[in-house]
Amino acid sequence: AQKVTQAQTEISVVEKEDVTLDCVYETRDTTYYLFWYKQPPSGELVFLIRRNSFDEQNEISGRYSWNFQKSTSSFNFTITASQVVDSAVYFCALSVVGAQKLVFGQGTRLTINP
Amino acid sequence: GAGVSQSPSNKVTEKGKDVELRCDPISGHTALYWYRQRLGQGLEFLIYFQGNSAPDKSGLPSDRFSAERTGESVSTLTIQRTQQEDSAVYLCASSLSRNQPQHFGDGTRLSIL
Numbered sequence: 001a002q003k004v005t006q007a008q009t010e011i012s013v014v015e016k017e018d019v020t021l022d023c024v025y026e027t028r029d030t031t032y033y034l035f036w037y038k039q040p041p042s043g044e045l046v047f048l049i050r051r052n053s054f055d056e057q058n059e060i061s062g063r064y065s066w067n068f069q070k071s072t073s074s075f076n077f078t079i080t081a082s083q084v085v086d087s088a089v090y091f092c093a094l095s096v097v098g099a100q101k102l103v104f105g106q107g108t109r110l111t112i113n114p
Numbered sequence: 115g116a117g118v119s120q121s122p123s124n125k126v127t128e129k130g131k132d133v134e135l136r137c138d139p140i141s142g143h144t145a146l147y148w149y150r151q152r153l154g155q156g157l158e159f160l161i162y163f164q165g166n167s168a169p170d171k172s173g174l175p176s177d178r179f180s181a182e183r184t185g186e187s188v189s190t191l192t193i194q195r196t197q198q199e200d201s202a203v204y205l206c207a208s209s210l211s212r213n214q215p216q217h218f219g220d221g222t223r224l225s226i227l
Contacts, residue, residue, distance in 0.1 A: 033213055045157075045205065045218035091156060100145065100212045101159035101173065 002027045004094050006105035013082055014113050021077045021108045023092030029053075032096045034068065034075045039107070040088040051075065082112045116140065118219035120206050126225045129198060135191045135222045139208030146189050147207040147216060148181055157205060163189060164212060193224075201226045 003026040013019050025034065036048040049059065051068050059066045063080045079086055089109050093102040119138040127133055139146050148160040159173040163183040174180070178196075183189040193200055203223050207216035 035215065037218075043203070044220050045207075047215045047217060050215050093157075095213060097213065099170075100162050100164065101147065101170065102149075102157070102216060103159070104149075104156040106156045 002029075002032075002094050002096060002099075002103045004092050004103055004105035006090075006092055006108050008108045009106070010109045010111070012111040012113060015084055016081050018078060018080050019082050019110065019112075021079075021090050021092075021110065023075045023077065023105060025073050025075065025092070025094045027094060027096055029096040029098075032094060035093040035095070035102065036066065036075075036077050037091045037093065038088045039091065045091070048077075079110075084112045084114055086110060087112045118206055118208050118217055120204075120219035120222050122222055123220065124223045124225075126227065127196060128227050129196060131196055132192065132194045133196055133224065135193075135204050135206075135224070137189045137191070137206030137208075137219060139187070139189070139206070140217060142186075142210065143208035143217075144186050144211050145209045145214070145216075146183055147209075148189070148191050149205045149207065150175075151203045151205060151221070153202070160191070160204075196224075196226045198226045200224060 005024045032053045034051045038046045065078045067076045089107045091107045092105045095102050121136045144165045146163045149157040151157045161181045162170040178194045181191045203221040205221045207218045209216045
């Protein structure tokens, strides 16, 4: 069985601070995919990134960066110089080949205060 | 292009009634998923359709829940004899094929009185 744990239920920071959202996953499969989604107050889920288990390169997209470490089964997400518009619930998710469903973590509610 | 479309956006009904929720996936997407999100919780997988293959129903919580999909188009999720614990946002997603990023609709907020 697969499991995703986002230990941080809520995070609150002041604008322009850097913030890291933690994600730890469990699976016995060797081939799997990891995802991050953003759910702003309006409710729609927005896809941010997909990573496959064979690619441990870190990725940077503007102010967003992701750190994938198989040794610790973690896929952490960092927002640099946070902005109020980054306020949302962020979900980490996992899927394995052969079972197409996404297994979601419980989400981290991020609040960026002006 | 159009995203995933769900209807209705909100549904309020009395306990014991049947409800039907609709999802229009992105055109060309062969995979379609239904999830449930209870208040303040993560998403729970319900069911997955891929082309003409048998659907993965492993997430359906009871036999009151069922879903259908016609080919690679519209899907309906039906909940019979609704109960208060069915209150949640029901989200539909589609993807180009398996293991591709899933794109979500805005969901149907279901409230059972």
